[in-house]
Amino acid sequence: MTKLNLSAKDILQKEFKSKVRGYDPVEVDEFLDTIIKDYETYNQELLALKEENHRLVNKVDQLTQSQATLSRMKQEVPNPSSVTNFDILKRLSNLEKEVFGKKLEQPSSSSSVNMNEQARESLSSAAQKFLDNEDLGATRRY
Numbered sequence: 001m002t003k004l005n006l007s008a009k010d011i012l013q014k015e016f017k018s019k020v021r022g023y024d025p026v027e028v029d030e031f032l033d034t035i036i037k038d039y040e041t042y043n044q045e046l047l048a049l050k051e052e053n054h055r056l057v058n059k060v061d062q063l064t065q066s067q068a069t070l071s072r073m074k075q076e077v078p079n080p081s082s083v084t085n086f087d088i089l090k091r092l093s094n095l096e097k098e099v100f101g102k103k104l105e106q107p108s109s110s111s112s113v114n115m116n117e118q119a120r121e122s123l124s125s126a127a128q129k130f131l132d133n134e135d136l137g138a139t140r141r142y
Helices: 008-013 025-076 085-105 112-132 134-141
Strands: none
Touching (some): 085 112
């Protein structure tokens, strides 16, 4: 920024030499007072703008750091779209077919206690198969 040649104080203290046919000193003083007021107003506005600029630069730096942190966090998070709801529902359907399909195939002459025990074993083995599936590993984390 260029250096200012005059300050408000310099303008106020400026003395002009009088000549026979010179300017009216009162009128010159009034004009200089107006210039001083404008000069001080511009100086205050300049300081306010510098402060605002400094504040905004700090905010941009802070947001840039936040964005960098978020992008790093986003890279670390596994992609949840690898296992969709459709895949989970499909696996659940296969599990139900496995459990209830075997239950329907059993002879009707067996006792209800035997049937309940076999259904429990069937459900347990089907659930174990389901949990052993490698694709489900990502689902367990969520």
